[in-house]
Each structure stands twice: as C-alpha cells, then as structure tokens.
Amino acid sequence: MSLDWKRWTALLATGVLAACSGGQEADQGNENDTNGEESQVVRFDLDPYPSTYAPQPSETTFITGATIFDGAGNQIDNGDIIIENGRIMAVGQGLEAPEGAAVINAEGRYITPGVIDVHSHLGDYPSPGVDAHSDGNELTQPNTAEVWAEHSVWPQDPGFARALAGGVTTLHVLPGSGNLFGGRGITLRNVAARTVQEMKFPEAPYTLKMACGENPSRVYGGRGMSPATDMGNMAGYRAHWIRASDYRDSWNDHWDDPENNSAPTRDLELDTMMGVLEGDILVQMHCYRADQMAQIIDLSQEFGYQVTTFHHAVEAYKIPDLLAEANVCAAVWADWGGFKMEAYDTIRENLALTHSNGACAMIHSDDALGIQRLNQEVAKALSDGRRMGLEISDAEAVAWFTSNPAQALGISAETGSLEAGKRADIVIWSAHPFSTYAQADNVFIDGAMMYDRANGVQPVSDFDVAQIGEGDD
Amino acid sequence: MRTLVTLFAAGVALTSAATAQDLAILNGRVITNTDQGQVSSGGVLIRDGVIVSVGANIEVPDGVETIDANGGWITPGIFAPYTQLGLIEVALEDSTNDASASDSEFSVALDVADSFNPNGTYLATSRLEGITRFALVPATGSTLFAGSGALGNTSGGMDALFDTQSFVFADLSQSGAGSAGGSRSAAWAYLEAAFGDARAYPGRYASGHGDALNRYDAAALVDVVRGRVPLILEVDRATDIRRAIRFATDNAPLRLVIYGGAEAWMVADELVAAGIPVLMDPMRNLPSSFDALGSTLEAAARLDEAGVTIAYTTQSADGYFNARLLPQHAGNAVTNGVPWDAAFRAITLTPAEIYGVGDQFGALAAGYRADVVVWDGDPLEVMSAPIHVIIDGENSDMSSRQTRLRDRYADMDDTAPFAYRQ
Numbered sequence: 001m002s003l004d005w006k007r008w009t010a011l012l013a014t015g016v017l018a019a020c021s022g023g024q025e026a027d028q029g030n031e032n033d034t035n036g037e038e039s040q041v042v043r044f045d046l047d048p049y050p051s052t053y054a055p056q057p058s059e060t061t062f063i064t065g066a067t068i069f070d071g072a073g074n075q076i077d078n079g080d081i082i083i084e085n086g087r088i089m090a091v092g093q094g095l096e097a098p099e100g101a102a103v104i105n106a107e108g109r110y111i112t113p114g115v116i117d118v119h120s121h122l123g124d125y126p127s128p129g130v131d132a133h134s135d136g137n138e139l140t141q142p143n144t145a146e147v148w149a150e151h152s153v154w155p156q157d158p159g160f161a162r163a164l165a166g167g168v169t170t171l172h173v174l175p176g177s178g179n180l181f182g183g184r185g186i187t188l189r190n191v192a193a194r195t196v197q198e199m200k201f202p203e204a205p206y207t208l209k210m211a212c213g214e215n216p217s218r219v220y221g222g223r224g225m226s227p228a229t230d231m232g233n234m235a236g237y238r239a240h241w242i243r244a245s246d247y248r249d250s251w252n253d254h255w256d257d258p259e260n261n262s263a264p265t266r267d268l269e270l271d272t273m274m275g276v277l278e279g280d281i282l283v284q285m286h287c288y289r290a291d292q293m294a295q296i297i298d299l300s301q302e303f304g305y306q307v308t309t310f311h312h313a314v315e316a317y318k319i320p321d322l323l324a325e326a327n328v329c330a331a332v333w334a335d336w337g338g339f340k341m342e343a344y345d346t347i348r349e350n351l352a353l354t355h356s357n358g359a360c361a362m363i364h365s366d367d368a369l370g371i372q373r374l375n376q377e378v379a380k381a382l383s384d385g386r387r388m389g390l391e392i393s394d395a396e397a398v399a400w401f402t403s404n405p406a407q408a409l410g411i412s413a414e415t416g417s418l419e420a421g422k423r424a425d426i427v428i429w430s431a432h433p434f435s436t437y438a439q440a441d442n443v444f445i446d447g448a449m450m451y452d453r454a455n456g457v458q459p460v461s462d463f464d465v466a467q468i469g470e471g472d473d
Numbered sequence: 474m475r476t477l478v479t480l481f482a483a484g485v486a487l488t489s490a491a492t493a494q495d496l497a498i499l500n501g502r503v504i505t506n507t508d509q510g511q512v513s514s515g516g517v518l519i520r521d522g523v524i525v526s527v528g529a530n531i532e533v534p535d536g537v538e539t540i541d542a543n544g545g546w547i548t549p550g551i552f553a554p555y556t557q558l559g560l561i562e563v564a565l566e567d568s569t570n571d572a573s574a575s576d577s578e579f580s581v582a583l584d585v586a587d588s589f590n591p592n593g594t595y596l597a598t599s600r601l602e603g604i605t606r607f608a609l610v611p612a613t614g615s616t617l618f619a620g621s622g623a624l625g626n627t628s629g630g631m632d633a634l635f636d637t638q639s640f641v642f643a644d645l646s647q648s649g650a651g652s653a654g655g656s657r658s659a660a661w662a663y664l665e666a667a668f669g670d671a672r673a674y675p676g677r678y679a680s681g682h683g684d685a686l687n688r689y690d691a692a693a694l695v696d697v698v699r700g701r702v703p704l705i706l707e708v709d710r711a712t713d714i715r716r717a718i719r720f721a722t723d724n725a726p727l728r729l730v731i732y733g734g735a736e737a738w739m740v741a742d743e744l745v746a747a748g749i750p751v752l753m754d755p756m757r758n759l760p761s762s763f764d765a766l767g768s769t770l771e772a773a774a775r776l777d778e779a780g781v782t783i784a785y786t787t788q789s790a791d792g793y794f795n796a797r798l799l800p801q802h803a804g805n806a807v808t809n810g811v812p813w814d815a816a817f818r819a820i821t822l823t824p825a826e827i828y829g830v831g832d833q834f835g836a837l838a839a840g841y842r843a844d845v846v847v848w849d850g851d852p853l854e855v856m857s858a859p860i861h862v863i864i865d866g867e868n869s870d871m872s873s874r875q876t877r878l879r880d881r882y883a884d885m886d887d888t889a890p891f892a893y894r895q
Contacts, residue, residue, distance in 0.1 A: 127759040338794035340565040347879045376855045383856035436804035472769035
C-alpha cells in the first residue's frame with residue numbers, strides 16, 4: 001500500500017486540536033474515533049502531555065530610541081517597538097506611543113529578539129549535578145526514541161533563571177548523545193513554573209535527538225554490543241528506520257482499510273520515528289565530522305526524511321556546499337574543541353565561514369554556563385570571521401542566536417525576529433550585545449517583563465530559596 | 474631540587490639572551506600594571522629579550538626593528554594560572570592525556586614536567602589568544618595529591634618550561650573527600666598524615682613506612698612543608714576554606730593557595746588576614762554542587778573589594794583547550810563589578826606574583842622579561858584579538874593548526890583538491 005502523507009497530516013492536526021480541547025484522549029485508552037469520513041479509523045492521541053503555558057500578564061508597552069537588531073537581518077537605528085497583548089504591534093523609526101502605554105526609554109541601548117538556544121540540557125542535567133539529577137540520557141539501549149526529554153525536566157533547575165539573565169527566552173532541551181536515537185526533545189519557554197507542561201512552547205513541533213560518531217559506539221561498544229564502530233552506527237540507524245518504515249506502512253494500511261488490516265500494536269519508539277518519516281517531528285542530530293554528516297545526509301535520503309540541524313557540527317566549515325544542498329543547518333560552538341577525536345578539527349571561524357559559504361548556521365550552548373552568554377559566543381565567532389576577511393554585518397550575526405535557531409525548531413512564525421504579529425520576546429541590552437560588558441537589562445517573554453536587572457525582578461527557583469547566595473546572579 | 478631548577482632557569486635565560494631580538498613596539502595604549510598605570514599613547518623598548526623602557530616617548534636606537542601597534546593596546550602577556558597545556562591533546566583519548574595517573578603507585582612525586590609536550594597544538598592556539606605564560610597543573614588520580622606542577626611559556630620551544638617542581642596540587646573538595654575514603658574528615662586526616670611524613674623524611678623511612686605517603690611522595694612534599702613552594706588546595710565550600718586557613722596557620726611556613734573557591738567571598742576577610750591568594754573563575758555562577766551553593770557572578774567583585782589576592786582561571790571551561798579564553802573570563806568579571814585594572818592584573822601580574830615570579834612577568838617595566846601582546850582593541854572585549862605576541866622579546870608566529878585548516882577550507886570555489894592546498 002502506498003503512503004498517504006496527506007491523510008496522516010490531517011489526522012495529526014485533528015489530534016492536536018482534540019488534545020487542546022482537554023486532552024481527554026488519554027482517559028479513553030489513547031484511542032478515539034474521529035468523525036466524518038474517517039469514522040472507521042482508530043487513531044491515538046499525539047499530544048497526551050499538552051502545553052499549559054500561559055503568558056504572564058503584560059501591558060501595552062512602547063520602547064523607544066534603541067538600536068534594534070530585528071533578528072531578520074536588519075538594523076534600525078533610533079528605533080521604537082510597540083508591544084500590545086503580548087505581541088509585537090510595530091517596529092520602526094518614529095513610531096507613536098499608543099495612549100496609556102508604558103514607555104521605556106532605551107536611548108543608547110540595544111534591542112534584539114529573545115535569545116534562543118537550540119541545544120540545552122537544562123532541567124535534564126540540572127544544578128546541582130548530583131547523582132539523582134543525571135536524568136539526561138537513557139543509556140540502556142542504542143535506540144531510545146521512546147523517551148521524551150520533557151519527562152526528565154526538573155523545572156526547579158536554577159539554571160533556567162541564570163539563562164534568563166542572559167536574555168534566553170526560548171530553549172530546546174534534548175536527551176543526551178550516547179544513543180543512536182536518544183529520544184524526543186522539547187522546546188520550552190524560559191519561564192519559571194511548577195511543571196514542565198507550563199513551560200512547553202505551544203504547538204512547537206517535537207524533535208528527535210539522534211547522534212553520530214564516538215558517543216554511541218563508545219557506550220555500547222564498551223558493553224560488548226552493537227554499535228561498537230561507525231559502521232555499526234550506520235547499520236543501527238538503517239535497521240531501525242526499516243522497522244519504522246514498516247510500522248508506518250502498517251498504520252497507513254490500517255487507516256486506509258481498517259476492515260482488512262488490523263491496527264499494529266502501539267510502540268512508543270516507533271511512534272516517534274514514524275513522526276519523523278511523516279515530516280512532523282524534526283531531527284536534531286549530534287554530528288561532528290564532515291564525512292559523518294555526509295553519510296547521514298545519504299541515510300536521510302535513503303529513508304525519505306529530513307535532518308533539520310546537525311548539532312556540534314565542528315567540521316561544518318568543510319562541507320557548506322553539502323549542507324546547503326541538503327537544506328540542513330549547522331548548530332555550533334564558537335570555540336569548543338579538543339575533548340575528543342571528532343572535535344579535533346575545531347576552528348574559531350566555523351560559524352562565520354559556514355554561514356558565508358552559503359549554509360544555514362547558528363550558535364548553541366550545550367552548557368548551563370554557555371547559555372548565559374550566547375551573545376558573547378556569537379561576537380567571538382563574528383570577529384574571527386571578519387578577521388579572516390568575511391563580510392558579515394552585526395544584524396546578520398544576530399540571527400545566529402535568534403531567527404536561525406527559531407527556524408531550526410519550527411517556531412519561526414512565532415518568535416526569533418521582531419516582526420509585527422510575533423510573540424514579544426525581546427531583550428534590551430545595556431550596551432552593544434557583542435560587547436563583553438553588555439548585560440541584559442530587561443527580558444520580555446510574550447510582552448511580559450520577566451527580568452528587570454535594575455529593579456531586581458528575577459525568578460528564584462525553589463532550590464535556591466534560603467540557600468547561600470539566594471538572589472545572586 | 475630547587476637548586477637544579479634555578480640552574481635550569483639560568484640556562485634558559487642564557488639561551489634566550491643569545492637568540493632574542495631587540496624590538497620596539499610603538500603607537501599604542503600601554504597597560505603597564507605598574508605605578509605608571511596606562512599610557513594612552515606610547516610604546517615599549519626591548520633589548521635582549523628584556524624590557525628596557527616603557528612610556529610615552531621612548532627613544533628607539535637606530536637599527537632596532539619596530540612594530541606599529543597602530544593605536545591598539547600594548548599589554549603584558551597573559552599568565553594563565555591553571556592549565557593542562559601540553560598535557561592533553563585529545564581529552565578522551567587516554568593515550569594523549571597525561572594530566573592524571575589514577576593507576577600510579579605515586580602521587581606527590583608525579584612531576585608534571587615529565588609529561589609536558591611543548592609540541593601540543595594548544596600551545597599555539599593559546600599563544601594566538603595572548604597567553605604567554607602558564608602554570609602547568611596536574612590533575613588528581615586515585616589520591617588527593619595530583620603531583621608537582623611547573624611554569625612555562627607558550628613559545629612551543631623544547632625548553633618552554635622555565636621552572637619545575639614549582640608547587641604541589643591537592644584536592645580537598647568533595648571529590649578529594651571521596652578519594653580519601655568518603656568524608657572531609659578522612660581527607661584532612663590524610664593531609665595531616667602526609668605532612669607528618671614529609672616532616673619526618675627521611676628518618677621515618679630508614680626503618681619503616683610513612684603513615685600516608687611512600688618514600689618518594691614524602692620526599693616530593695618536603696619543599697611544600699618547608700614553605701619553599703606553594704601548596705595549591707582545591708576547595709569550594711566556605712567551611713572547607715576556613716579549615717584550609719587553619720591548616721596553613723598550623724603548618725607555618727606553608728604557603729597556601731586556594732583553587733576553586735566558589736564560596737571564598739564568604740570568608741574573604743580571613744583570607745586577607747592570612748595572606749592566602751585564590752585562583753577562581755569569575756564566570757562560575759551555578760550551584761553546580763552542594764559545595765558551591767554560593768557560586769555567583771558577584772564573587773570576583775566581592776573578593777576584590779575585600780582585598781583578597783585573586784587570579785582568574787577558566788575552571789568552568791577547561792585548562793587545556795580553552796585556557797585561551799581567560800581574557801573573556803576577566804572581561805565578565807569587569808561586567809560584574811571588578812575594576813578593569815584589577816581584572817586585567819588577575820590574568821597577568823597577580824598570577825605571576827602568586828607563583829613567585831612577579832618580578833619577571835606580568836608587567837611592562839624595565840627589567841621585566843619581554844612578554845608583550847599587541848591587541849587590536851581592549852583585550853577583555855570578546856571581539857578583540859592579538860595582532861602580535863612577543864615572548865622573551867621574540868615576535869611569535871601567529872599561525873596554528875586551526876588557522877591552517879581554516880585557510881584550507883576558506884575558498885569553496887577553488888578547484889584544487891583540499892588535501893593539495895597549502
């Protein structure tokens with residue numbers, strides 16, 4: 001039976017809408033009948049742990065006189081922004097303050113969209129790093145596509161608040177990289193909350209963490225099992241994609257003709273992989289070396305799925321042409337390297353050079369300290385690029401910590417740039433964000449000021465309460 | 474052993490005198506780290522690898538090569554006080570990682586100089602970022618003693634270490650407590666016993682064993698016990714730092730240095746009174762363990778205000794690949810309240826002073842060794858970079874394995890196969 005992509009997409013949409021109306025599917029045994037022409041089709045809930053995020057109350061706000069980098073590649077000098085109902089109403093020069101708006105004079109200061117980190121483990125590997133908090137990687141078998149990073153997120157990780165002080169408004173939390181298929185990643189609003197559901201970015205697509213190279217083969221080879229080599233890694237991916245393709249076909253057969261094709265047994269691992277094959281779950285793949293990324297691009301074409309982003313792509317600068325052709329982004333550090341063989345060819349210009357040679361590139365942290373200053377990390381990458389003669393504007397480079405990661409996470413219609421209609425995720429910086437001395441003065445999430453350095457407005461996690469240094473930066 | 478070290482150092486000095494150049498660096502903002510302060514436009518004159526004059530109007534003898542700083546910044550070279558440069562090439566590859574030796578019979582007697590490889594590629598990448606001197610610190614293995622450290626330069630030369638057996642490093646934090654048997658009490662009992670062994674060396678070993686250390690380890694600790702070289706203790710928790718201060722007092726003339734010091738700001742006055750310096754990373758601000766709940770970006774400023782002698786590290790990054798990020802760490806200290814001059818001293822003159830070589834390195838003044846960096850802007854700004862790095866009066870090569878790889882892949886339109894490109 002041939003694949004029916006459109007039908008799957010329609011079913012997915014129905015599932016999401018149904019879940020938003022109360023998530024009752026889980027109460028009905030994860031199965032439910034749809035109405036109309038699909039009435040014979042038995043399906044399952046695609047969103048059993050729905051977002052309960054609600055923006056904090058915000059007021060109509062007029063920010064005036066700033067140098068604005070809009071995240072879409074533009075610089076607006078002496079620019080203004082109007083925020084209304086948590087959304088950006090207008091960005092430009094010479095705007096008029098709406099009546100009754102709160103006015104923030106940002107003369108001499110700088111504005112960017114809220115910082116987005118495409119690779120974080122906050123909540124999954126929280127502070128303090130005690131044994132009980134090692135919740136980031138289910139290292140029990142090479143394929144753990146069935147685990148979801150959100151189910152490990154501890155909302156009381158003090159790292160979330162520190163990241164907010166660095167301007168981070170959205171972050172993507174991933175499982176670790178010891179497995180071929182690590183599990184689902186989750187995109188979060190960086191808001192203090194009691195539950196992870198209250199942090200989940202509404203309707204952000206799920207992601208699947210996969211990993212290349214040394215980590216899976218070290219973990220499982222060390223146990224005398226497969227994968228123990230790079231070729232074992234590839235064989236592992238392929239064997240599991242074959243299973244996932246069969247699973248997807250079985251469901252499609254069932255949905256097409258339920259009377260003659262019984263439903264397959266639900267399998268959480270294959271559910272996630274099927275979501276990738278249908279284009280609904282985005283693949284975020286840990287991959288350092290150029291040759292390995294090229295193999296993975298072929299692998300994705302063999303099974304008909306798209307890799308969205310290579311993370312830690314230390315050698316992206318060697319294959320910008322291949323990345324551009326395959327439409328895969330590279331998420332990189334400014335200057336980490338040397339910690340393992342596949343990180344040996346790190347260069348400082350990787351981000352700038354990959355970008356200038358035509359591929360989509362961005363910064364990422366993978367680190368609870370690095371996430372606090374992604375603006376500085378971009379500044380280093382930019383200055384190293386310029387020093388080798390690459391012509392890249394400040395405004396262009398701001399996209400490396402804003403709109404490019406938004407694109408890679410499938411949320412660019414909602415955030416990542418300062419454009420009318422988008423969520424008002426905004427940072428006011430004390431100085432040019434590419435200066436070491438710049439600090440985030442104010443951070444807005446959905447138009448609500450969640451961080452105000454001068455007035456001591458900042459979240460304090462339950463863990464930090466009554467501990468030494470409570471309230472310190 | 475110190476005598477040998479002194480002879481060795483003198484030998485290096487003679488060698489460098491023979492090969493070093495005369496050099497004048499002109500037309501920059503000069504950061505002297507002396508009473509001379511900052512000279513808004515001036516230069517430095519170098520003869521035979523040593524600085525002879527610094528100021529606004531230095532006289533350059535005929536024939537001396539000049540470097541135009543072009544309005545940039547002229548500073549002392551960066552002195553990284555905690556590194557594993559030349560000890561680790563690829564951290565996860567044990568065959569290239571000599572930082573620690575957890576299966577060794579020995580601990581204090583492990584001399585890091587025997588593991589140092591001046592051809593490690595991160596000497597050059599660090600030099601390109603303005604690091605000219607560094608302390609080479611071994612990592613702990615199975616006991617709380619890591620071994621003896623050394624001092625070096627980033628020239629990449631075979632004689633890059635200019636002082637060896639310069640200090641001993643030990644871990645008295647929670648991880649040290651773990652290796653000592655499971656508690657802080659065990660760690661301090663072990664340290665006390667080890668000092669007893671070193672004090673009783675060699676007599677105790679003529680007829681028997683030490684309480685904690687074997688003969689070789691005890692011998693290696695003698696210079697520490699006698700106060701000839703510092704003991705660097707890794708501790709974070711405020712109470713552990715107080716315990717360390719008491720240990721130093723009880724064991725005078727011990728020269729104690731604290732490494733880590735997440736909560737040092739809580740006992741700053743006691744550190745000042747005891748004259749104990751702290752090697753700390755101003756960017757550590759997470760309660761990464763229950764030892765470090767007091768970690769904060771404000772720690773550096775609080776310590777500075779209290780008058781504690783501080784040198785900065787890259788502890789939150791690493792000591793072999795990203796020790797080169799030290800200026801960024803110092804810059805973030807400034808962002809969080811430390812005066813610029815104090816932050817810059819914390820990565821230049823102060824570390825040199827802590828290691829007892831502050832009369833040779835870390836300042837631009839007559840008589841100092843000519844480690845000079847010319848920057849294209851404020852060295853603590855992340856977008857600045859060195860244009861020239863001068864070590865012992867020699868203008869360094871500014872290429873590295875990284876820059877060569879960069880150049881090989883810069884031009885995607887070039888039709889030459891990559892492996893045939895220079």
